[in-house]
Amino acid sequence: VFSLRASHETFRKAEHYVGKTPSGDVDIEWLKADGTPMTDPDWHAVNAVLAVRFPGKAELLALFNGGDTPVTFQAPGAPWSLLLDCDGHAGGTGGADVRTHVVQSRGVALLTRTS
DSSP: OHHHHHHOGGGGOSSOOOSBOTTSOBOOEEEOTTSSBOOGGGGGOSSOEEEEEEOSSEEEEEEEEOSSSOEEEEOOSSOBEEEEETTSSOOSSOTTOBSEEEEOTTEEEEEEEEO
C-alpha cells in the first residue's frame, strides 16, 4: 500500500477533490457499478456499492462493494488493468484487459490505465 501511494500522484494530491476544477476539468467522478455517473437518488440507495474514477495521465478506478454479495462492475471506457484486489483474485477478465471486474462482498479493487 505504501508503494502504491508513492507511485500514484492521485494519492499524493495536496488539494481536495472538487468534481470539476475552475478550468472545467473533472478531477473525480462517482460511478454506479454499471459505469454510469451516480445521481442524487443513488447516494441514498441501500446497496453500498460505488466506483470512483480519478482521471489523469495514470487514471485510477476504485471499486467498493459494501454489500453482502459479490458485485460485477463495468469499467467505463477503454480497457483497464487490475492493480489491486483485496480478495486476492481477479473476478473479471483479469490481467491487462479488464472491462468488468467482480468485487467480493465487503471488498475493494483498484484498476488503472494510462492515457
